[in-house]
Amino acid sequence: MRIFKVIWQFLKDIYKNRYTIYQLTKRDYKSKYIGSNLGFAWSIIQPFVMITVLWFVFTKGLKVGPMGGGDVPFVAWLTIGIIAWDLFATTLMGATNVFQEYSYLVKKINFRFSILPIVKLLSSSITHCFLLIIGMVVLLSNGISFSFYWFQGIYYFFASLVLLLGLSWITSSIQVFHKDISQIVTTVLQVGFWATPIFWDFSMVPEKYQFLFKLNPMFYIVEGYRRSFIYHAPFWEARDIGLYFWITTLTILILGIVTFKKLKPHFADVL
Numbered sequence: 001m002r003i004f005k006v007i008w009q010f011l012k013d014i015y016k017n018r019y020t021i022y023q024l025t026k027r028d029y030k031s032k033y034i035g036s037n038l039g040f041a042w043s044i045i046q047p048f049v050m051i052t053v054l055w056f057v058f059t060k061g062l063k064v065g066p067m068g069g070g071d072v073p074f075v076a077w078l079t080i081g082i083i084a085w086d087l088f089a090t091t092l093m094g095a096t097n098v099f100q101e102y103s104y105l106v107k108k109i110n111f112r113f114s115i116l117p118i119v120k121l122l123s124s125s126i127t128h129c130f131l132l133i134i135g136m137v138v139l140l141s142n143g144i145s146f147s148f149y150w151f152q153g154i155y156y157f158f159a160s161l162v163l164l165l166g167l168s169w170i171t172s173s174i175q176v177f178h179k180d181i182s183q184i185v186t187t188v189l190q191v192g193f194w195a196t197p198i199f200w201d202f203s204m205v206p207e208k209y210q211f212l213f214k215l216n217p218m219f220y221i222v223e224g225y226r227r228s229f230i231y232h233a234p235f236w237e238a239r240d241i242g243l244y245f246w247i248t249t250l251t252i253l254i255l256g257i258v259t260f261k262k263l264k265p266h267f268a269d270v271l
Contacts, residue, residue, distance in 0.1 A: 007257070013112045021115055024102075025122040032123075044130055047086045051079055054199050072230055073142040081198035083135050084225040087128040087160055088218055089189045095120040095168035096175050096182050099267060107268045114260060117168035121161055128157070139229060149232040156224040156235070163217055163249045169256030173263045176270050196222055217252075220245040 014021065098116045099106055106113045132153070140146070175181040196218050205213060213219055220241050227233040235242065 010114060013115055014118060017112055017115055021118055024119045028119050028123040029126055044134065047082055047131060051082050054078055076139050076142040076144055077230065078199055079135050079138045080225050080229050081222050083131045084222045085193060085196065085198050085218065086131060087124055088164065091121055091124040091164050092167055092171065092185060092189065094124065096171040096185050098172050099176050117165060117172060120168065121164055144230060147232040149228050152228040152235055153225060156221055156228060160221050162253060166249065166253035166256035169260040173260045176267055192216065192218060198222060214241055217245055217248050
């Protein structure tokens with residue numbers, strides 16, 4: 001019951017500090033590209049280059065054909081997977097260092113710095129929206145028609161944010177005391193990219209080992225984006241993996257709250 005009170009208080013803090021969150025998000029997004037001639041275009045260029053390189057290597061070099069049973073162009077299939085993963089990786093890397101980045105706010109007595117991970121989530125979400133627009137263009141240009149199931153992507157986007165909030169509270173709180181956490185997160189994300197079916201088809205995995213890959217919460221998100229934008233399948237068809245995802249995500253969220261609450265009294269002394 002106490003956990004629910006903490007969550008409710010956090011939601012109230014978000015509403016109460018909505019203008020501050022808006023201003024910090026705008027500033028955070030702009031600060032990434034200060035001094036850069038191309039500005040925010042870099043947030044689009046980097047994943048675009050990754051998609052192009054992987055597409056070229058796998059279709060031209062390794063001669064990989066259409067995915068999803070042979071009827072989905074590889075570039076469309078890859079693009080949606082990259083977009084889903086980019087939100088997760090970019091946000092988690094940025095949020096891990098958020099308390100150090102905004103240490104001047106953490107030291108303010110009256111500032112609710114528990115909202116700082118929200119700033120990173122919203123900042124990355126802006127780029128995510130631009131990438132989704134590009135992804136839709138790629139889908140349409142490759143013969144995948146528009147469907148109202150595309151709006152189902154909002155559900156998977158929300159699911160990503162809840163997962164990221166819990167993970168961000170854990171990694172950012174520990175990072176204040178142990179600087180190696182950011183390097184660990186980077187390494188785990190590198191492994192996670194290759195272990196998640198982003199550029200390879202999950203059907204390639206022997207059935208007896210598939211459950212191991214499904215333990216990764218991002219499996220549900222990546223496949224969910226594809227179910228929405230490519231296969232036009234309702235999310236409730238994946239009930240079992242969806243139930244596992246939410247149990248895991250809410251557990252991570254609770255662990256994040258507990259970790260943050262336990263460590264936050266010591267932040268100002270260390271930063």
